[in-house]
Amino acid sequence: MALSSHTTSTGFLLPSIHSAPPFFTKQPNPITNSTATEQWIRLISEYARFKRLFYLRIDDCEATGNDWDEILRNERINRRLLPTYLSYIIETMIEKGLAEYEPPKQTRSVILYWRAPEEWAEALHGWVVSTGRLNTIMTFYEITEPEIESPLSGIPLPLLRKCISILAKTNRSQIIAIPDGEGARFFARSTLQ
Template sequence: MSLSPHTTPSGFRLPSIHAAPPFFTQQPNPATQAVATEQWSRLILSYAKHRNLFTIKVEDAQTTGGDWDEILRNDRINRKLNTSYLAYILEQMERSCRLAFDPPKQSISAVLYWRTPEEWAEVLHEWATSTGQLNTILTFYEIIEPPVPSPLSGVPMSILRRAINLLIKSNRAQLIAVADGEGVRFLNGSTSK
């Protein structure tokens, strides 16, 4: 089989390296492994963005028919990522701030940052502005489960909280206590930091 890009059933274009059997095996040479880890990191994040996936678990490497099958396995070359290698990749991604283990103090399940928390803060504020939500109190649920799908639909609570906290620091949001817990009011505010 030649090393060439491949388009998955979901329309995601896999890089040619995905057709190389060694790509699915942890490499003994540290320099080679660093390059492979970077390639896996970019692949995981771009695929997550393509599929609007926010979480990954070490067990996804072994789950047949799961959300991550298209990239964590390659049936054309009879290869799949094993759980220990995926765990290693996720730990490296956490070190480079590309994900956060959620819940904290474990390394099995993670929330992916295919957008940085700062980028999510901008998306959140732009959404609030474009939908006329400035100076309106919204619950967190209304943001992540809006009646009309938005770029924030389904975003994990941990990402939403980080984005809101960044907006609070730039005077573009404030937390408000509401009957069902917490809410947020978006403000025009300054974007200077």
């Protein structure tokens, strides 16, 4: 049988391995397994980046009608990623620092780091500087839903908090309590406040 790559209706190019039926089963041979899992991780990360998806849940492979349908199942060969395998893939992603359980203390939902939190933090700081918002207090909402779309548009709050705390380590940010929730203030590099 010929295995070929496939472009989904949303324009994402699926690799040829995605049309191999055994790809959707966790492999018992450790070497084979690590190859397959590696492929899954790459596929998930690339797809998340492509569609700007931040969350992956075990439920996503159990039911249809979510953002992950194109990846977690292949209707053309009638296969879907099994939940046990997905949770193994997620564990491996966490080990590699590519994901984190969110909310914590459960294992059915993760936030994906297709960009490392440190990179997100730098992007956030870069955006603040380039839009002239240094030293201004901003609400979280202003950051995640700016009027003019930014690289940070739509990032989930846990990730935003993480970014702010990363920047705080180098004294470039500060979380501030404001009347309707939380806000943050950013400073130029190496300014001690």
